[in-house]
Amino acid sequence: xxGYLTKIWxxxxxxxxxxxxxxxxxxxxxxxxxxxxxxxVKSPENVKELVWDSNCGINLANYLTDRKEKIAVIAxxxxxxxxxxHIIENKIKRDQLFVIGVPCKGMIDxxxxxSMFEKEIIEVIEEENKIIVRGNDCEKIFxxxxxxQENCAICIHRNPVIYDELVAxxxxxxxxxDRYKDVRRIEEMQVEEKNNFFDETLSACIRCYACRNACPLxxxxxxxxxxxxxxxxxxxxxxxxxxxxxxLRAFHCAGRCTDCGACQRACPMGINVRIxxxxxxxxxxxxxxxxxxxxxxxxxxxxxxxxxxxxxFIK
Amino acid sequence: MKIIRxxxxxxxxxxxxxxxxxxxxxxxxxxxxxxxxxxDKDELPDFNYFNTRLSPKSIIYPQSEIMLExxxxxxxxxxxxxxxxxKDYSQxxxxxxxxxxxxxxxLVKRNFDTPEYKDPYWIRSYxxxxxxxxxxNNPQATCFCTSAGCGPFYEDGLDVLLVDAGDHFLAKIIxxxxxxxxxxxxxxxxxxxxxxxxTMKQEAEARITSFVTTNKLKDKKxxxxxxxxxxxEVAFACINCGTCTYxxxxxxxxxxxxxxxxxxxxxxxNWDSCMFPLFTLHGSGHNPRSTNxxxxxxxxxxxxxxxxxxxxxxxxCVGCGRCIRLCPVNIDIRxxxxxxxxxxxxxxxx
Amino acid sequence: xxNPYLPxxxxxxxxxxxxxxxxxKTFKLVFLNPDDQEKFLYKxxxxxxxxxxxxxxxxxxxxxxxxxxxxxxxxxxxxxxVTTTLHCMKPGDxxxxxxxxxxxxxWDILKGKNVVIIGGGFAFTTLRSxxxxxxxxxxxxxxxxxxVIYGARSPGMLLYKDELAAxxxxxxxxxxxxxxxxxxxxxxxxxxFVPTITEQKAPPGNEDTYAIICGPPIMIKFTxxxxxxxxxxxDKIIMSLEMRMKCGIGMCGRCNIGKEFVCKDxxxxxxxxxxxxxxxx
Numbered sequence: 001x002x003g004y005l006t007k008i009w010x011x012x013x014x015x016x017x018x019x020x021x022x023x024x025x026x027x028x029x030x031x032x033x034x035x036x037x038x039x040x041v042k043s044p045e046n047v048k049e050l051v052w053d054s055n056c057g058i059n060l061a062n063y064l065t066d067r068k069e070k071i072a073v074i075a076x077x078x079x080x081x082x083x084x085x086h087i088i089e090n091k092i093k094r095d096q097l098f099v100i101g102v103p104c105k106g107m108i109d110x111x112x113x114x115s116m117f118e119k120e121i122i123e124v125i126e127e128e129n130k131i132i133v134r135g136n137d138c139e140k141i142f143x144x145x146x147x148x149q150e151n152c153a154i155c156i157h158r159n160p161v162i163y164d165e166l167v168a169x170x171x172x173x174x175x176x177x178d179r180y181k182d183v184r185r186i187e188e189m190q191v192e193e194k195n196n197f198f199d200e201t202l203s204a205c206i207r208c209y210a211c212r213n214a215c216p217l218x219x220x221x222x223x224x225x226x227x228x229x230x231x232x233x234x235x236x237x238x239x240x241x242x243x244x245x246x247x248l249r250a251f252h253c254a255g256r257c258t259d260c261g262a263c264q265r266a267c268p269m270g271i272n273v274r275i276x277x278x279x280x281x282x283x284x285x286x287x288x289x290x291x292x293x294x295x296x297x298x299x300x301x302x303x304x305x306x307x308x309x310x311x312x313f314i315k
Numbered sequence: 316m317k318i319i320r321x322x323x324x325x326x327x328x329x330x331x332x333x334x335x336x337x338x339x340x341x342x343x344x345x346x347x348x349x350x351x352x353x354x355d356k357d358e359l360p361d362f363n364y365f366n367t368r369l370s371p372k373s374i375i376y377p378q379s380e381i382m383l384e385x386x387x388x389x390x391x392x393x394x395x396x397x398x399x400x401x402k403d404y405s406q407x408x409x410x411x412x413x414x415x416x417x418x419x420x421x422l423v424k425r426n427f428d429t430p431e432y433k434d435p436y437w438i439r440s441y442x443x444x445x446x447x448x449x450x451x452n453n454p455q456a457t458c459f460c461t462s463a464g465c466g467p468f469y470e471d472g473l474d475v476l477l478v479d480a481g482d483h484f485l486a487k488i489i490x491x492x493x494x495x496x497x498x499x500x501x502x503x504x505x506x507x508x509x510x511x512x513x514t515m516k517q518e519a520e521a522r523i524t525s526f527v528t529t530n531k532l533k534d535k536k537x538x539x540x541x542x543x544x545x546x547x548e549v550a551f552a553c554i555n556c557g558t559c560t561y562x563x564x565x566x567x568x569x570x571x572x573x574x575x576x577x578x579x580x581x582x583x584x585n586w587d588s589c590m591f592p593l594f595t596l597h598g599s600g601h602n603p604r605s606t607n608x609x610x611x612x613x614x615x616x617x618x619x620x621x622x623x624x625x626x627x628x629x630x631x632c633v634g635c636g637r638c639i640r641l642c643p644v645n646i647d648i649r650x651x652x653x654x655x656x657x658x659x660x661x662x663x664x665x
Numbered sequence: 666x667x668n669p670y671l672p673x674x675x676x677x678x679x680x681x682x683x684x685x686x687x688x689x690k691t692f693k694l695v696f697l698n699p700d701d702q703e704k705f706l707y708k709x710x711x712x713x714x715x716x717x718x719x720x721x722x723x724x725x726x727x728x729x730x731x732x733x734x735x736x737x738x739x740x741x742x743x744x745x746x747v748t749t750t751l752h753c754m755k756p757g758d759x760x761x762x763x764x765x766x767x768x769x770x771x772w773d774i775l776k777g778k779n780v781v782i783i784g785g786g787f788a789f790t791t792l793r794s795x796x797x798x799x800x801x802x803x804x805x806x807x808x809x810x811x812x813v814i815y816g817a818r819s820p821g822m823l824l825y826k827d828e829l830a831a832x833x834x835x836x837x838x839x840x841x842x843x844x845x846x847x848x849x850x851x852x853x854x855x856x857x858f859v860p861t862i863t864e865q866k867a868p869p870g871n872e873d874t875y876a877i878i879c880g881p882p883i884m885i886k887f888t889x890x891x892x893x894x895x896x897x898x899x900d901k902i903i904m905s906l907e908m909r910m911k912c913g914i915g916m917c918g919r920c921n922i923g924k925e926f927v928c929k930d931x932x933x934x935x936x937x938x939x940x941x942x943x944x945x946x
Contacts, residue, residue: 266554396718396759434670435669621923
């Protein structure tokens with residue numbers, strides 16, 4: 001994956017030089033370990049600002065919402081599926097976009113690595129399949145597979161589903177993955193146990209909305225939590241309000257979520273917020289055989305009706 | 316200033332003694348990181364930390380706080396009339412606060428304790444609290460306190476400065492509040508360790524590797540910085556979440572909300588954030604800071620220019636580095652501060 | 666310690682529907698505790714936070730004048746949650762009030778000067794306060810000529826119609842009431858937008874003349890060049906701003922323009938001051 005960079009530079013430079021696009025949206029090197037910053041490059045001289053490594057977990061589809069320019073965007077598998085969803089939902093037009101597709105081998109989990117390294121992390125170096133973490137006078141080497149973001153570890157669509165140019169040959173997709181083990185564990189819980197689990201999971205939430213704002217699906221001009229007339233929920237850190245926010249947000253993402261993991265990556269408190277969206281993702285898969293953002297030609301399950309709908313209430 | 320030696324074997328006992336007359340708050344590891352919380356009986360603060368994930372500001376200024384209460388039942392006397400809620404302002408102590416976080420309260424005090432108005436909730440909380448700081452022997456790579464007006468052994472804002480010296484703590488008494496506290500704990504072994512502390516302080520300061528430059532901010536015109544060309548680029552990545560403002564020890568913005576349950580109600584305040592569009596949205600629909608860029612600019616202009624001009628005593632930042640470590644998209648205040656400080660208006664030739 | 670968030674309890678004495686669209690109502694409020702009234706000493710141009718238990722607060726300019734004793738008056742446009750609730754309330758209901766808040770029109774500076782009041786739409790409330798204050802027999806000798814240019818969309822949208830008529834009849838104030846348009850044959854005042862009428866009727870600017878201007882942004886935008894042409898210096902043009910506010914005492918952080926808080930350092934600024942501030946309002 002590290003070898004992609006030259007190709008990203010070449011493509012970006014060419015597109016900007018030939019004025020095929022007004023800008024390239026990608027990542028630049030961050031100022032702290034395991035962080036890159038989404039950025040925009042507008043002139044061919046600056047393409048070398050762009051980086052690509054296993055710290056590009058933020059979903060760049062989030063930066064396309066309602067933009068009017070012609071844009072080249074660097075997209076891994078999940079980004080590309082959210083780009084499809086964006087196009088279907090009229091948040092951007094296909095012909096505005098030049099998708100630079102990146103076959104992805106997964107992003108590393110900064111929360112996890114921090115918790116596996118007792119000292120302050122000064123530097124994280126990536127070699128193919130190896131992550132070297134350095135502190136002051138200490139070093140630890142992890143296999144990349146051990147420290148992948150969980151959504152990446154169970155990802156079955158690593159290759160972009162739409163693209164105008166790929167930076168490398170497609171990677172082999174993972175097979176025989178049990179995607180919903182954690183969801184099943186919760187489904188099996190009794191009501192009270194489930195409730196306690198939700199409360200426990202969300203106990204650290206500070207309502208900063210990083211999860212919502214990092215999510216390309218959450219583009220509502222006024223989110224239901226911000227609505228004042230009617231005011232659907234309180235603004236305090238009352239656990240009921242916090243839980244309502246997370247559960248309702250998950251429902252709003254039903255049939256649209258690609259499990260890109262941006263919400264969880266963004267959370268400053270390291271909360272497993274994906275667990276909620278994943279339940280809806282699982283339901284959509286099991287009820288409708290649906291995976292979000294796989295094709296521009298198919299309407300998502302919650303805005304289509306089929307006579308063989310598994311739910312009785314709708315018939 | 317007096318220095319008391321506290322042998323670590325007397326630490327737990329002293330703290331338990333304190334719990335008789337103080338409510339104790341200290342850093343505790345919960346999940347994967349440290350935060351300040353109330354220490355129960357036999358619970359000790361865990362000093363094996365760089366800094367807490369969230370700043371301790373919520374001890375003085377809770378994220379959600381009831382201010383007033385009222386009855387809506389028209390059959391009751393004084394219905395619809397607001398009254399102050401009863402609160403516990405008994406004395407308490409924050410043990411193990413980092414010097415940067417304690418000095419942050421001094422910056423915030425300027426907002427809540429003004430010549431014209433006093434915020435009674437903040438002031439009473441603050442005044443009821445004794446701050447026992449834990450000197451930073453090992454600052455992090457994202458700490459830039461020494462160039463943000465404080466430092467790893469900074470004393471302003473503290474009542475006692477604790478220095479971890481291996482098998483014992485050195486407790487430097489800074490105020491009478493601090494002296495009373497040490498007395499209440501029964502720690503009274505005076506020692507002469509000024510030089511030792513000074514040496515450790517210099518060593519700690521030398522370990523700070525990260526800096527901001529702020530010397531030219533004061534002389535720039537607000538309008539010039541406001542209209543500087545770099546804001547669009549600075550703001551591009553920002554997703555407008557409230558992380559930076561909520562983890563910041565010096566951010567104080569709040570919202571006031573009424574909540575009614577049946578025939579009883581409360582008026583409360585909740586932290587708010589200049590990152591949220593709703594923060595400034597007018598009833599008419601007009602929003603003076605409707606764009607992402609305007610809100611990002613507000614945050615940095617407030618901390619690094621408006622505050623500087625208003626109080627003429629440095630930036631509204633203590634260099635704790637939390638916003639840098641926790642920003643989901645790696646927006647780095649150090650970079651922006653330096654950009655603002657070095658910005659010169661381009662003079663056009665015509 | 667005085668709690669600046671604690672509203673004084675008040676009773677709604679009277680509610681008057683001002684405009685034909687019924688979106689503007691004037692509330693007369695009386696303090697439940699006479700002592701509170703003594704504490705509530707205000708100047709024309711200040712505002713207060715009106716508090717409705719269970720709903721919240723809303724910042725509203727004080728429409729009554731300090732010279733009117735025994736009650737406070739607010740004219741409220743129905744916009745959001747609190748104002749909509751207020752419009753549904755009735756005389757006798759209990760609510761709260763915090764204040765007075767903000768600075769005021771600069772009465773020290775205006776003393777001995779000509780004052781030109783320019784208002785549009787429902788932003789005439791604190792201007793009413795200013796006019797009533799200046800016309801008070803005790804205060805009137807402190808001011809030279811007083812001009813008022815006040816416009817609304819139609820005759821039915823003017824506030825304080827009876828008072829406007831009474832002021833028209835006086836000779837110590839020059840009234841220039843106008844409407845954007847009307848088909849009412851009995852309309853005997855001006856027809857035209859506020860900037861146009863200002864150009865025709867306002868006295869030229871000079872050392873002794875100040876303009877106070879409140880109105881919708883579009884009116885202000887087009888009136889400002891008129892005042893420039895009439896020779897008003899920017900430090901003689903006084904404006905009152907609106908912002909989303911919560912605390913009203915400069916603490917909650919949302920209403921700043923640059924380093925100034927509109928709730929505490931304002932809401933009244935001269936155009937000269939605003940020129941030095943970021944255009945973020």
